[in-house]
Every structure is written in C-alpha cells, then in structure tokens.
C-alpha cells in the first residue's frame with residue numbers, strides 16, 4: 324500500500340506491553356499492540372526494531388538514585404513499604420505498583436533512546452509509540468508515568484544537536500518534562516493541553532515560562548474545538564521555534580485531546596489532531612516521535628498509524644487491509660472539519676500572552 328515510501332526507524336518490543344497497571348486501568352497496552360499491527364499492515368517496508376544498546380545508566384540523568392532503587396525493589400517485591408512507594412507517587416489509583424514495573428518502564432525508555440540514536444545517526448524521523456511518559460518526575464511517578472522516556476530522548480539529542488525543542492500535543496500538560504528541564508537553556512518545552520484549572524496535573528499555565536523564558540504552555544478551555552486548538556499551535560509554537568532555533572525536536576503524540584477520548588473535554592477530530600503532527604513534521608528538523616496518552620481503544624491505533632504514515636510522507640486517507648477483527652475500514656473516519664471556533668477568544672488571549 325505504501326511501497327516506495329521511506330519508512331522511519333520504528334522501535335517496538337512486545338515487552339513494552341508489560342507496561343500495564345491491570346485490566347481495570349484506563350492505560351491499555353492493547354492500544355500499542357494494535358497501533359504497531361496497523362502500522363505494519365499499512366507499511367510493508369516498516370522495520371520494527373527491538374531497541375538494542377540501551378544503557379540503563381542513562382536513567383540517572385533523569386531520575387534520582389533513590390527513586391530508581393525504590394522502583395527496582397518494588398518491581399519484584401510486593402511487600403516494599405507502601406509509605407515509601409506512596410511518597411514517590413506509586414499508589415493505587417493512577418500509578419499503582421505492578422510486577423516487573425522497573426523492567427517495563429526501562430524498556431520504554433530504551434525505545435525512546437534508540438529512536439533518538441537513529442536520529443543522531445542521520446534518520447530524519449524515528450518513532451517509539453510505546454513512549455511519551457511525560458508526567459514522570461525526577462523522584463516520583465505520576466499520572467501513569469514511571470520513568471520519563473521523553474527526557475531520555477531529549478538528553479540524547481542534546482549531545483548531538485545542542486538545542487532541542489519538546490512539543491507536547493497530549494490532552495494533559497507535559498509537567499514532568501517541563502520540570503526536568505526547567506532551568507535548561509538548551510531545551511524549549513511547549514505543551515498545549517486542557518487547562519489545569521479543570522484537569523490533571525493542574526499545571527501548565529502561560530506564566531510558567533521558566534527562568535530562561537523557554538518554557539511555553541497553551542492551556543485550552545474545556546470544549547475547545549480542533550480549529551481553535553490548531554490556530555493556537557500555529558500562532559504560538561511556530562514563533563517560539565523560530566526564535567529558539569532548535570537542532571532537533573521531540574514530539575509527544577498523546578491523542579487524548581480527541582473528541583471521543585473518555586478522560587478529557589477537548590473537541591478535536593481526526594484530521595485536526597493529525598494536522599498538528601503535520602505541522603511539527605513540517606518544521607523540517609530531525610524528529611523523534613513518541614506516543615503518550617489516549618484512552619479510546621478504537622481511536623488510538625488509527626491516530627498513531629495515521630501519524631506514522633504522515634511522518635513517512637504517505638497518504639493517511641487510505642483503506643485499511645483487514646488484519647484482525649478490530650481493524651477499521653479507513654484510517655481517518657471523519658470528514659473535512661467545519662469551522663466551529665469554540666474557545667476561540669480565550670485561545671487568542673493565550674496566544675497573545677505567549678507571544679509577549
């Protein structure tokens with residue numbers, strides 16, 4: 324179907340499916356399995372690579388030794404002191420302990436590090452859909468995120484490209500990445516998300532600019548539509564990138580801002596979300612593309628496969644070969660979006676604040 328189109332280096336290991344908080348939890352590893360199956364079906368040339376050459380020591384650039392030790396111990400011992408776990412964000416609810424959590428979280432980081440190394444070696448784009456765990460903090464887990472693979476990829480790119488931009492289109496604020504690089508002059512972070520006034524993690528306001536003024540946040544009101552969201556991205560991200568002149572980009576492709584997602588209240592349809600991926604790819608900079616949030620199992624595989632097709636320079640408006648009983652007939656289900664402009668005035672205010 325996509326013969327002749329160069330496909331990006333693509334990290335995946337079935338071991339990443341072990342990154343799971345249980346069957347009742349909204350984080351479903353099945354979405355990753357299906358996304359990879361769909362990508363492979365659409366792009367016969369796609370080479371799916373086990374992330375090799377991972378040095379676990381790279382985790383120490385992002386997380387404290389104490390936190391890494393705790394996760395390592397908890398990974399195979401359910402009796403680790405719960406108060407210690409609780410103090411480090413590992414608790415029932417959002418981010419509970421599970422068997423093998425250290426290995427699974429480390430493997431996700433291995434994937435993002437591998438993707439970054441492909442870009443360092445000259446690939447224009449590389450992908451790790453298992454990654455994008457943007458809430459993990461240096462010393463604690465948060466919001467389904469144990470280790471921050473986005474930060475691992477950024478660190479890798481920094482060594483080669485100097486300045487790196489991190490762009491986060493997830494429904495939620497990329498607070499962990501922002502915190503890890505808060506005073507780093509060489510890392511711009513940009514996150515567009517549903518406002519922290521209404522949604523976890525409660526941060527990501529325009530005044531959070533960091534001591535170097537290179538942190539950008541575009542909080543959207545609930546029910547903001549995709550046309551408004553895209554306008555905001557165009558008018559605030561592009562000038563920031565222009566001024567910062569990064570050598571490479573890490574894109575977190577959470578797709579929970581989609582209108583059908585059960586966790587949020589933004590109103591993006593397929594093509595609007597995909598246009599954001601297109602916008603970032605259009606910067607023409609070396610790019611590491613990661614996964615992230617997304618809790619509608621019917622949507623996430625389609626959106627991520629469409630994103631990888633777009634990143635490979637292909638056409639996402641294609642019919643999909645039947646591979647399993649869940650396979651969608653088409654990659655994109657919705658029609659060309661009509662202008663709705665909900666949340667427009669509030670978003671214009673955000674743009675004005677960011678452009679200052």
Ligand SMILES: [Zn+2]
Nearest residue numbers: 493494495616
């Ligand atoms: Zn999210």
